[in-house]
Amino acid sequence: MAHGPSSSFKNPVVNWLDQRLPIFTMIQKEYGVFPTPRNFNYFWNFGAIAMIMLVTMIVSGIVLAMHYTPNTNLAFNSVERIMRDVNFGWLIRYIHMNGASFFFIAVYIHIFRGLYYGSYKKPRELLWMIGVVIFLLMMATAFMGYVLPWGQMSFWGATVITNLFSALPLVGQDIVTLLWGGFSVDNPTLNRFFALHYLLPFVIAAVVFLHVAALHVTGSNNPLGVEPKGPQDTLPFHPYYTVKDSFGTVVYLAIFAAFVFYAPNFFGEPDNYIQANPMVTPPHIVPEWYFLPYYAILRSITFDISIPFTGLKLIEAKLGGVIAMFGSIAILFILPWLDTSPVRSARFRPIFKKGILAFLVAFFLLMYVGAQTADAAWHLGGLEIPLVYVGQFATLVYFGFFLSLPFVGLIEKPLPLPASIAKPVLGGGATAAGAAAKPMEKA
Amino acid sequence: MADTTQTAGHGPGSGSHSGGDPTRRDFIYLAAAATGVVGAAVTAWPFIDSLNPAADTLALASTDVDLAPVQVGQSITVTWRGKPVFIRHRTPEEIKSAVDVNVSELRDPQTDAARAKKPEWLIVVGICTHLGCIPLGQKNSDPRGEYGGWFCPCHGSVYDTSGRIRKGPAPRNLEVPSYAFKTDTSIRIG
Ligand code: HEM
Ligand code: FES
Numbered sequence: 001m002a003h004g005p006s007s008s009f010k011n012p013v014v015n016w017l018d019q020r021l022p023i024f025t026m027i028q029k030e031y032g033v034f035p036t037p038r039n040f041n042y043f044w045n046f047g048a049i050a051m052i053m054l055v056t057m058i059v060s061g062i063v064l065a066m067h068y069t070p071n072t073n074l075a076f077n078s079v080e081r082i083m084r085d086v087n088f089g090w091l092i093r094y095i096h097m098n099g100a101s102f103f104f105i106a107v108y109i110h111i112f113r114g115l116y117y118g119s120y121k122k123p124r125e126l127l128w129m130i131g132v133v134i135f136l137l138m139m140a141t142a143f144m145g146y147v148l149p150w151g152q153m154s155f156w157g158a159t160v161i162t163n164l165f166s167a168l169p170l171v172g173q174d175i176v177t178l179l180w181g182g183f184s185v186d187n188p189t190l191n192r193f194f195a196l197h198y199l200l201p202f203v204i205a206a207v208v209f210l211h212v213a214a215l216h217v218t219g220s221n222n223p224l225g226v227e228p229k230g231p232q233d234t235l236p237f238h239p240y241y242t243v244k245d246s247f248g249t250v251v252y253l254a255i256f257a258a259f260v261f262y263a264p265n266f267f268g269e270p271d272n273y274i275q276a277n278p279m280v281t282p283p284h285i286v287p288e289w290y291f292l293p294y295y296a297i298l299r300s301i302t303f304d305i306s307i308p309f310t311g312l313k314l315i316e317a318k319l320g321g322v323i324a325m326f327g328s329i330a331i332l333f334i335l336p337w338l339d340t341s342p343v344r345s346a347r348f349r350p351i352f353k354k355g356i357l358a359f360l361v362a363f364f365l366l367m368y369v370g371a372q373t374a375d376a377a378w379h380l381g382g383l384e385i386p387l388v389y390v391g392q393f394a395t396l397v398y399f400g401f402f403l404s405l406p407f408v409g410l411i412e413k414p415l416p417l418p419a420s421i422a423k424p425v426l427g428g429g430a431t432a433a434g435a436a437a438k439p440m441e442k443a
Numbered sequence: 444m445a446d447t448t449q450t451a452g453h454g455p456g457s458g459s460h461s462g463g464d465p466t467r468r469d470f471i472y473l474a475a476a477a478t479g480v481v482g483a484a485v486t487a488w489p490f491i492d493s494l495n496p497a498a499d500t501l502a503l504a505s506t507d508v509d510l511a512p513v514q515v516g517q518s519i520t521v522t523w524r525g526k527p528v529f530i531r532h533r534t535p536e537e538i539k540s541a542v543d544v545n546v547s548e549l550r551d552p553q554t555d556a557a558r559a560k561k562p563e564w565l566i567v568v569g570i571c572t573h574l575g576c577i578p579l580g581q582k583n584s585d586p587r588g589e590y591g592g593w594f595c596p597c598h599g600s601v602y603d604t605s606g607r608i609r610k611g612p613a614p615r616n617l618e619v620p621s622y623a624f625k626t627d628t629s630i631r632i633g
Contacts (some may be wrong), residue, residue, distance in 0.1 A: 125632070156576065159573040159574070159575045159598065160575060160576065162575075163573075163574040163575040164574065166575075177495065177496065178491070178494050178495055179494075180495055180496075181495065181496055181497070181500070182496050182500045182524075182525065183496065183500075183524040183525055184524070184525045184526050184570075184575075185528060186500075186525055188494075188496075188497070188500065192494065247538070278525060278526075278527075279520065279527050279577065280577065281576040281577040281596065281597065283596050283599055284596070285454075285576070299598060303611060316610050316614050317612050317614075318573060318612060318613075319610075374597065374598045374599045375599055
C-alpha cells in the first residue's frame with residue numbers, strides 16, 4: 001500500500017512515524033503554523049491556563065485517590081492521614097483543593113471573555129455550547145469532589161444540593177433516593193460520588209478535545225471581533241502565542257502557588273475539618289465560592305408563582321428556585337440566538353457594554369449574598385435592607401441582561417468597525433484609521 | 444430479502460420512497476428499531492436500579508424506643524434509617540396551641556389529631572422538608588421560631604408544635620413516620 005501524505009521532517013524517526021500516523025503533521029498544522037489573530041490581549045490566555053489546571057487536577061487527583069478511602073467511617077481520617085503522614089500529602093491535597101478554585105477562576109474569566117467579545121456568535125455557536133457543557137461537567141465534578149473528605153460541609157452541602165431534585169413534581173423524591181442509594185446521604189452516596197468524581201475529569205478532557213477541534217474549524221475570535229481578512233491580520237501560533245500563553249500561565253501558576261503555600265485554606269470552610277455528623281446541621285451552610293451566585297439565585301425565589309386572582313399555585317417557591325438556578329446556566333446555551341446584533345466585540349457596542357458591566361456587578365453581588373445567612377440584612381443608617389431583596393434585584397439584573405439582548409441588538413447603534421484587524425479605528429475618525437495602519441504594529 | 448431486489452435503487456432510507464404505501468421493509472425497520480429501544484431500556488434498567496437502596500439498606504427499617512424516661516416538655520432525638528426522628532413529650536399548652544389552629548389557613552393543611560396518635564407524644568422525622576437540614580428546637584434553649592415548634596437555620600423555615608410548616612420556604616409539614624405504640628410508653632418506628 002502506498003504511503004500516506006509524504007512527510008518532510010528532518011528527524012527520520014519522526015518522519016517514519018508521521019507517514020504512518022500523521023500526528024506531527026497535525027501538531028504542526030494546529031499548533032505550529034496555525035494562523036491566529038495578531039491582536040489577542042491577555043484575556044486570550046485563559047483557555048490555555050484552564051487546560052493546564054485540568055491537567056493539574058487529574059495528576060494531583062490520581063495520586064490522592066491512591067491514599068483516599070471512600071467509606072463513611074474511614075474517609076475523613078484517610079484525608080487527615082494524607083495531610084499528616086503521607087509524604088508530601090499536604091502539598092498534593094492543597095494543590096487539588098486550591099486547584100479547583102483556580103480552575104474555576106480561569107474558566108470564569110474565559111467565559112466572561114467570550115461574553116464581552118461576542119465569541120459565542122456565528123460561526124462559533126457550537127464551540128460556545130460545548131464550552132457550557134464543560135462548565136456544567138466541572139460543576140458536577142467539583143461538587144462531588146467536595147463531598148469526598150466527608151466533613152460537615154461535605155455532608156450538608158451534599159444533602160442540600162441533592163434535595164434540590166425533590167422539588168421536581170411527581171418523580172422528585174424517587175430521584176433523590178436513586179441519587180443517594182438510601183434514605184439519606186450515606187455510604188452508598190459517598191461511593192458513587194467517588195466513582196463519578198474519578199470518571200468525570202476524563203469526560204471533561206474528551207469534551208475539551210471537541211471544544212478545541214471546533215475552535216480550529218472556525219479559528220479564534222479576537223478583541224476587535226472582526227474576522228481576519230488575510231495573512232496581514234494573523235500570526236503563526238508558534239512561537240507568538242506559545243510564548244504568550246506560557247508567560248501568562250507562569251504568572252497564573254505563581255499566584256496559585258502563593259495560595260497553596262501561604263493561604264491554603266483561604267477558599268475553604270473551617271467546618272469541613274469537622275467530621276460529618278448527620279444529626280447536627282452547622283448553623284451556616286455555604287457552598288464553595290464558585291457556586292455562590294447560583295446558590296443566591298436559588299434562595300432569591302422565596303415566593304410561589306400563581307395564576308393571578310385564582311390562588312392556583314403553578315410553581316411553588318422551592319421548585320421556582322431550582323428552575324431559576326438551573327435556568328441561569330441553561331440560558332447560556334441559547335445566548336447565541338438571543339443576541340441579535342451582528343457586531344461581536346463590546347468595544348463597538350455602547351449599550352451592550354453597559355449591560356455586561358451591570359451583569360458583572362450583579363454576578364459579584366450574588367456571590368456576596370450567597371455567602372451570607374438567609375436572614376442577613378444591610379443596615380444603612382436607620383434603614384434595614386434584607387439581603388434577600390438585594391439577591392432578588394441582582395437575579396433580575398442577571399436574567400434581564402440576557403433577555404434584553406434581542407431588543408438591544410435592534411435599537412443599538414454600533415460604533416464604526418475597523419476594516420480589518422491590521423487597520424483598527426483610532427478615535428472613530430475615518431482618516432485616522434488609515435494613518436494607523438502600519439502593518440507590523442500591535443493593535 | 445426478496446424486498447431488497449424490488450426496492451433496489453432506493454437508498455437505505457427506503458422508508459421515504461415516493462409511494463405512500465408502507466412496505467414490508469418499512470415494517471421491518473420499525474419493528475427492528477422498536478425492539479432495539481426496548482432491548483436498550485431492559486439492559487439499562489439493572490444498572491440504574493442498582494443505584495437504588497440495596498436490600499441491607501432497606502432492612503435497617505425499624506427502631507424501638509422506650510418513652511418512659513422522657514419528661515413532659517422534654518424532647519429526644521432517635522435515629523431511624525439514618526435519619527433523626529424528633530419525639531416531643533408535649534405540654535398541655537403545646538397541645539392546645541397545636542389544636543387551636545384554623546387548619547384551612549395552613550400551607551399543608553392537617554389537623555393535629557391526624558399527626559399524633561396520642562396527643563402528648565408528637566413523633567416526626569426531624570428533617571426540614573425544604574432542603575433537608577435538621578431544624579433547631581429539640582433543646583429548650585434552642586430557637587424554636589414564633590410558633591414554639593422548630594426553626595430551620597438553613598433558610599428560615601418555621602414549624603409549629605405539631606411540626607406543621609408555618610413560615611419560610613419549606614413546602615410540607617415535617618413527615619410523620621409510621622409508628623405503633625407497643626405499650627403505653629414504648630413505640631416501634633417503621
Ligand atoms: C475537573 C477536575 C477536578 C476537580 C474540579 C476536582 C475537585 C475536587 C474538590 C473540590 C475536592 C475537595 C477538596 C477538599 O476540600 O478536600 C476534591 C477531592 C478529591 N478529588 Fe478531585 N477534582 C478533579 C479531578 C480529580 C481526579 C481526576 C481525581 C482522581 C483520579 C480526583 C480525586 C479526588 C480525591 C481522591 C479527593 C478526596 C481527597 C481530598 O478531599 O483532598 N479529583 N476534588
Ligand atoms: S432546609 Fe430548612 S429551610 Fe431550607
